[in-house]
Every structure is written in structure tokens, then in C-alpha cells.
Amino acid sequence: MTLAAAIRSGDVTLLPSRRDEDWRWTDLRGLLRTLPTPSPETDAAVAPGPFGALGDSEILVVNGRLRDDAASTLTVRSGEKRTVRLRFVSASPQSRHEARLTINVHMGADLTLLESHEGMAEGYVAASGLDIRVDDGARVERLVIAADDADAVNVSQAEVVLAAGARFSQTVLTDGAKRQRLETRLTHPGDKADVHLDGVYLIGGRGHADLTTSVHHQGPGGTTEQLTKGVVRDQARAVFQGRIVVARGADQTEARMGHHALILSDRAEVDAKPELEIYADDVSCAHGNTVGALDEDALFYAQQRGVPYDEARAMLAEAFVSQVVERIEHEGARAICAAWAAARVKI
Amino acid sequence: MLSIRNLHAQVDGKEILKGLTLEIPKGEVHAIMGPNGAGKSTLSYVLTGRQGYTVTAGSAHLDGEDLLALAPDERAARGVFLSFQYPLEIPGVAALTFVRTAMNAQRRARGEPEVSAPEFLKLARAAAASLKIDYEMLKRALNVGFSGGEKKRMEILQMAMLQPRFLILDETDSGLDIDALKIVADGVNALRSPERGMLVITHYQRLLDYIRPDRVHVLADGRIAASGGPELALDLERDGYDKYAKAAA
Numbered sequence: 001m002t003l004a005a006a007i008r009s010g011d012v013t014l015l016p017s018r019r020d021e022d023w024r025w026t027d028l029r030g031l032l033r034t035l036p037t038p039s040p041e042t043d044a045a046v047a048p049g050p051f052g053a054l055g056d057s058e059i060l061v062v063n064g065r066l067r068d069d070a071a072s073t074l075t076v077r078s079g080e081k082r083t084v085r086l087r088f089v090s091a092s093p094q095s096r097h098e099a100r101l102t103i104n105v106h107m108g109a110d111l112t113l114l115e116s117h118e119g120m121a122e123g124y125v126a127a128s129g130l131d132i133r134v135d136d137g138a139r140v141e142r143l144v145i146a147a148d149d150a151d152a153v154n155v156s157q158a159e160v161v162l163a164a165g166a167r168f169s170q171t172v173l174t175d176g177a178k179r180q181r182l183e184t185r186l187t188h189p190g191d192k193a194d195v196h197l198d199g200v201y202l203i204g205g206r207g208h209a210d211l212t213t214s215v216h217h218q219g220p221g222g223t224t225e226q227l228t229k230g231v232v233r234d235q236a237r238a239v240f241q242g243r244i245v246v247a248r249g250a251d252q253t254e255a256r257m258g259h260h261a262l263i264l265s266d267r268a269e270v271d272a273k274p275e276l277e278i279y280a281d282d283v284s285c286a287h288g289n290t291v292g293a294l295d296e297d298a299l300f301y302a303q304q305r306g307v308p309y310d311e312a313r314a315m316l317a318e319a320f321v322s323q324v325v326e327r328i329e330h331e332g333a334r335a336i337c338a339a340w341a342a343a344r345v346k347i
Numbered sequence: 348m349l350s351i352r353n354l355h356a357q358v359d360g361k362e363i364l365k366g367l368t369l370e371i372p373k374g375e376v377h378a379i380m381g382p383n384g385a386g387k388s389t390l391s392y393v394l395t396g397r398q399g400y401t402v403t404a405g406s407a408h409l410d411g412e413d414l415l416a417l418a419p420d421e422r423a424a425r426g427v428f429l430s431f432q433y434p435l436e437i438p439g440v441a442a443l444t445f446v447r448t449a450m451n452a453q454r455r456a457r458g459e460p461e462v463s464a465p466e467f468l469k470l471a472r473a474a475a476a477s478l479k480i481d482y483e484m485l486k487r488a489l490n491v492g493f494s495g496g497e498k499k500r501m502e503i504l505q506m507a508m509l510q511p512r513f514l515i516l517d518e519t520d521s522g523l524d525i526d527a528l529k530i531v532a533d534g535v536n537a538l539r540s541p542e543r544g545m546l547v548i549t550h551y552q553r554l555l556d557y558i559r560p561d562r563v564h565v566l567a568d569g570r571i572a573a574s575g576g577p578e579l580a581l582d583l584e585r586d587g588y589d590k591y592a593k594a595a596a
Contacts, residue, residue, distance in 0.1 A: 296398065301435040304395050305449035305505060306423035306456065315448060319439025319488075 003028060003155040004127040007098040010035055025239040025271045026181050026210040032153065036125055039063035039095035046089050050145045050340060051114040054332050055083035062089045064097030064126070073102040076138075081110040083330070088117045090124040090152065098127035105138040107163075112330050113142045117156060119149030119177070130158040134166040142170040143333050145340055148177035150205060155181045164191035171198040171328050173337055175344045176207030176236060183212040190219030190250050200321045200337075201230035201238050202344040203268075210239035217250040220280075226257040229324050231317045231345060233264035242287070243275040250280045257287040262294060262320055264313065317345040348372050349513055349544055354405035355569075356393045363389040365569030366405070371513075371562075373410075374541040378555055379548045380580060381566035382588040387548045388432060390566070391517045395429045396422055409513055423449075424456035426512030430502040430519050437489040442501060443471060445489045446508055453509065474507040478534050495522030503534035514538065514545045520554035532557030552584040567591035 006014040006028075016022075017029030042063055059074065060067040076082050088099065105111045117128070134140050148154045154177055162168055166189075172182050188195060199211045215224050224244060232238050240259045261270040274287045294316050302312035321341055328334035349371040356364040363386045371377045381387050392400045394407055396419035407414045414422055437445055451461045462470075475482045478500050490498050499519060506514060516535065520528055535558050539545070547558055555563070555577065563579040565572045565588070572591040573579065 295435075298435045298437055300397050300419060301431065302437070302445070302449070303419040304397075304423055304429050304431075305445070305509070306420050306453035307449050308420045308452060308456075309418070311448070311452060312420075315440060315445075316437070319437070322439050 002127070002157075003125070003153075004098045004100070004129060006035060007096045007125065007127055022212070022241070026179060026208070028153065028179065031179055032125065036094045036096050036123065039090070039092045039097035039124065041065060042091050044091060046091065046120070049085065049087045049089075049116045049118050050147055051085050051116060051333065051336055054336065055085050055112070055114055057082070058085040058087065059101070060087050060089065061099050061101075061128070062091050063095070064099040066099075072100070073104065076105045076109040076111045078106045078108050083112040083114065086113055086115045088115075088126070088128050088156075089120060090118070090126050090149070090154075091120045092124065093121040094123040096125040098129075100129040100131070102131045103133070105132070105134045105140055107135040108137045109135070110139045111141070112333070113140065114333055115142060115144045117144070117146040117148055117154055119147060119152050122149050122151045124149065125153045127155045128157070132158060132160045134160070134162045134168055136163045137165040138163075139167040140169070141329050142168070143328060143330065143337065144170070144172040144182065145337065146172065146174035146177075146180060146182055146209070148180055150177060150207060152177045153179045155183070157183045158185070160184060160186040162187065162189055162193045162195070164189055165193060167194045169196040169329060171200070171324065171337065172211060173200045173340060174203075174209045174211070176201065176203035176209035178206075179208045181210040181212060183210075184214070186213070186215045188215055188217045188222045188224065190217055190222035190253060193222050195222070195224040196327070197224070197226045198324050198327055199228035199230070199240075200324050200341055201228075201232070202317075202321065202341060203230070203232050203236035203238055204234045205236060206234070207236045208239075210241070212239070212241040214243040215245070215255070217244070217246045217253045217255070220249065220251040220253065222250065222253050224255040227324055227327070228259045229261070229321045230270070231262045231264060231321065232268035232270055235265070235267045237269045237271070240270070240272045240274075242273070243277070244285065245277045246280045246283050246285065248279040251282040253280060253283045253285065255283070255285040259289045261291045262317060263291060264294065264317070314345045318342050321345070348410060349546070350408045352406050354393065354407060355403045356389060357401045357403055358389060358399060362403070363569055364393065367566070367570055369564065369571055371544045371546060373544055375561040376539065376545040376547060376558065377562045377564060378560040378580060379546060379564050379566050380550065380552075380583055382592055383550065385566045386569045387566055388517055391429055391515050391548060394515060395419055395427060420452065421456065424453045427515070428506050428509060428511035428513070429515045430499075430506060430517060432518040432521060434490050434498040434502050436491045438491055439488055441487065442485040442489040446471070446505055449505070450509060470508050474504045477507070477537065478504050479530055480504060496524065496527035499523055499527065499531055500534070503531050506538060507534060512543055514543065516545065516547045518549060519547070520549060520551065528554070528557060552580045555580045565591050
């Protein structure tokens with residue numbers, strides 16, 4: 001039951017629905033009575049994406065097809081340090097497509113992956129899958145900007161498998177779509193591997209964004225640190241599902257999960273499901289989840305200094321999510337993500 | 348000139364200001380003293396337009412302009428500045444960023460060009476030095492984790508940088524030790540000018556040893572119960588507010 005399978009076959013009964021516990025807040029079956037036609041192949045020029053010319057190379061996927069004869073596997077070899085843009089562009093309206101890529105980061109290698117989902121047409125239905133394997137002592141920072149069309153459906157699913165001593169840091173930023181899910185499933189060996197999974201959502205209108213993560217600690221001595229913050233306004237809806245499983249024997253696991261949301265309108269909604277499943281004895285795990293409004297006293301204080309109400313709200317909302325953006329390690333990308341977020345808290 | 352006439356205001360349906368009349372000419376410093384619950388802080392919030400404070404009668408004008416018709420940020424752009432009794436913490440917004448945002452918003456509202464980066468930094472460094480604030484502190488989130496004294500100094504710093512036309516100081520002495528009080532008072536005194544009026548709200552006379560008022564008013568039960576020169580503050584210090592509280596009751 002995946003969107004990718006439904007897109008491949010055209011069979012809507014393969015769509016995940018609210019009957020699937022894991023999809024009950026992001027129902028696709030109820031939304032899509034029919035699927036649009038398959039996206040055409042296009043060789044139209046594509047303007048630069050949100051990461052511009054940052055990095056040493058680009059993998060461009062347009063309507064689910066790799067451009068420029070690019071391989072569907074990216075390999076970063078031992079000793080290499082790469083910064084690669086990976087762009088999923090949806091260029092044709094009312095059409096469907098999906099793509100799947102593999103990324104292998106060899107022992108001791110270093111990859112900064114600048115991933116973007118770019119909607120350049122209305123009403124598309126897209127799915128993308130990434131299989132990411134990070135070998136011993138390798139480091140990956142994956143940054144995702146999901147800039148889908150407001151009328152689009154998009155599901156991104158990444159499967160990440162780490163080896164001992166690997167380091168995987170991820171920050172996902174989104175402003176939602178008609179229905180959108182950005183999902184990361186991670187197999188954690190413990191063994192000094194270190195995971196950061198962060199997220200920012202800034203959604204307005206009737207937008208929907210779902211940030212779902214699942215981390216399985218399978219061996220002792222691993223760390224996972226998670227912080228997601230978001231702002232919803234108008235009739236927007238955000239979903240946060242964070243699951244951390246610590247298997248029997250995965251002792252000395254350290255896991256922390258935080259999700260904090262601001263709701264700026266009484267018709268906006270946030271659904272949060274933090275889950276810690278712990279089967280080991282000697283672990284340190286914690287989670288915190290808050291949903292609230294902007295502090296009216298702080299807003300008045302800013303107004304009293306001359307900042308108009310809407311500007312004060314945007315300033316405080318931007319400050320709220322900046323704590324996540326500041327954790328991005330790649331300096332140039334951090335600046336781009338900060339500007340992207342700042343532009344999307346304006347009301 | 349700040350001109351308040353027959354001001355009535357409610358909070359949660361309860362009348363707190365009951366016909367307050369007061370004039371503060373340009374260049375003068377007036378103190379308002381009074382017992383707890385007399386309406387001192389309510390007056391500061393009504394003048395600055397805080398939500399939940401409803402004016403039911405009367406008026407407040409600054410240099411002829413109707414303050415009560417303006418949004419809080421518009422009043423600020425016209426030059427009304429309130430130094431809060433309990434300054435708010437603004438998580439994630441550096442003090443410098445906050446002040447610059449405020450300054451530019453005010454300038455835009457007045458049709459003036461925005462401040463340039465070098466000009467702003469010069470102003471900030473000068474204000475910090477005169478208030479003995481470590482400049483590095485201005486890079487931290489405004490008031491987050493600051494001591495009571497540091498928060499009050501940050502209020503004066505903002506005041507010095509924004510150069511308002513009319514200042515309201517609400518219990519600025521609360522939470523200050525004597526050294527901090529002197530620094531803050533020096534900062535306020537430096538802003539005294541023939542073009543600027545000030546309203547100093549305080550429960551205790553102590554602050555007025557350092558910020559010498561031209562006039563002192565007693566606020567009791569939502570009205571001005573007595574007015575006089577600086578000596579009135581000393582009488583109050585000696586005799587307390589009892590006779591005004593009784594007269595009002």
C-alpha cells in the first residue's frame with residue numbers, strides 16, 4: 001500500500017488510507033478518487049532550485065525521470081567529500097510520476113545532500129523514494145526543502161541504513177501541499193552511530209504537511225536527537241509522527257525527541273504522535289511535545305516598540321523555528337534555509 | 348504635551364480609572380505615585396493601547412493627536428514609549444535585531460528612510476557604553492536569561508536608541524539595587540529635554556531622589572487625588588497613602 005505502487009499501476013486501491021494507522025492523518029485514498037494520467041517526458045529547461053548553485057554537482061529528476069543520463073545510484077567513495085543537489089521537479093500539471101534513487105556513502109566519506117521537491121505545475125501526484133546507506137564512520141547531512149505546489153500531492157520516503165560510527169543529520173523544511181508526507185525510516189546499529197532528525201513546517205492556506213520519522217535502535221551505544229518545530233495558520237494542518245524503537249539489548253541508547261508547534265488561527269490543526277518503544281533496560285530516552293499560541297504579552301511588547309502586529313507575529317514565528325535552522329551544519333545551506341523559512345512566516 | 352481628560356477605563360468589566368485628568372507639558376517630568384491597585388499600571392497600558400484595557404470615557408492626546416484612536420505600534424511611531432515594569436523575554440530574537448526591527452518599523456510609519464547598518468551599530472555601541480551594558484549581550488535573545496537589573500537597563504537602552512517624544516516609566520526601580528538604579532536614572536536623565544515629556548510611575552519615593560520630578564501626583568482609586576511639587580513625594584514617604592485611600596473609599 002504505497003503511493004508509488006499506485007502511481008506505477010494506476011490502481012487507486014493501492015493508496016494508503018485512514019484505515020492504515022500510520023496514515024490516518026494523511027489519508028490519500030479518501031482524497032484521490034482517481035489518479036491523473038502519467039506525466040509526460042519533458043526536456044524543457046528548468047530554472048535553478050532553492051539551493052541555487054550550491055554544491056559540486058546536481059542530480060535532476062523531472063517528472064520522475066533522471067535528466068542528462070544521470071545514474072539512479074549516487075556513490076560517494078571513501079575519502080571523498082561531496083555536496084550534491086538532488087532535485088525532484090514536477091513540471092507537468094494534473095499528472096503522476098514517481099522515482100526511486102539509491103545513495104551509497106562509503107567508509108569515512110562525507111556527503112551533504114541538498115534535496116528539493118519543486119512544484120512547477122499544479123495538481124500533480126508525485127512520489128519519490130531514497131535508499132541511503134551510510135558505511136562505517138561516514139557522515140551524511142541531508143537537507144530537504146519541500147516547495148511543492150499548493151494543489152499537489154507528494155510523498156517522499158527515505159530508508160536509511162547506518163553502519164557503526166556513521167553520522168546522519170537531517171533537516172526537512174516544508175510549507176506543505178494539498179497533501180504531503182515527508183517520511184524517514186532509519187535503521188540504527190547503535191555502536192557510536194549518531195543521528196539527528198530535525199524538521200520545520202510553515203503552513204498556511206489549506207495546506208497539509210506530514211513529517212513522519214521512525215528510528216530503530218538495534219544495538220547498544222547509539223544516539224538519536226530530534227527537534228521539529230512548526231507554525232500553522234489559516235486552515236492548515238500539520239502532522240508529526242515520531243517513533244523511536246529501542247530493541248532488546250540496545251543498551252546505552254540515548255534518544256531525545258522534541259516537537260513544538262505554534263497555531264496562529266483557530267481553524268488550523270496540529271496532530272502529533274510521539275512514540276518511544278523501549279525494550280532495553282539501560283537507556284536514556286525523553287520526549288517533549290508542546291502546541292500553543294504566540295505569546296500575546298510578547299506581541300504587545302513588540303508592538304509597543306513600534307512593530308506592527310503582523311510583523312511582530314512573523315518575527316516571533318521566525319524566531320521560534322530558527323532554533324532548528326541554526327542546527328544545520330552546512331553554512332551556505334543554513335543561510336538558504338533560514339531565508340526560505342523567513343519568507344514563509346510572513347503573513 | 349500629554350493631555351489626559353476625564354479618562355475612564357475598565358479591565359474585565361471592572362472600572363479601574365474613574366475620571367483621571369492630567370497634563371504633562373513638553374520638557375517636564377511628572378511622577379505618579381499611589382498605593383497598589385490604584386490604577387498606575389492600568390494608566391500606562393491604556394496610554395499604550397494594550398488589549399483588554401477598555402476606555403469607556405474621556406480622552407488622551409499627545410501634542411493634539413488622539414492617542415486612543417491609534418494601534419499600539421502607531422502610538423509608538425508617534426513617540427510614545429513605555430518602559431515595562433516586567434520587560435518581556437523575546438526568545439530567538441537578538442536584542443540588536445529586535446531594536447533594529449522596531450526602529451525601522453517606526454521610521455517607515457513616519458515616512459523616514461530606514462537606518463543604515465553602520466549608523467545603527469554606532470547608536471547601539473554608544474547606548475550600550477553609556478548604560479554599562481556589555482555589547483556582546485546585545486547579540487543574545489532579548490531579555491532571555493537576563494537579570495531584573497539587566498532587563499531594566501535594556502529598556503533604557505531601547506529608549507535611548509528610539510528617542511521617543513514621551514516616556515512612561517512603570518516601576519522602573521523595582522528589582523534594582525542601588526548601583527543599577529543610579530545607572531538607569533542617569534540613562535533616563537540623559538533623555539530629559541525641552542522636547543520630551545516623562546511620566547514616572549512609582550510606588551516608592553526612592554526613584555525620585557535620582558529622577559527629580561517637576562510635579563508629583565497621587566493616584567488613588569482611579570483618579571488624581573492630589574498634586575504638588577517634589578516635596579509631595581517626601582510627605583507620602585513619611586505619611587503613607589492612607590489618607591488618600593480613606594478619602595477615596
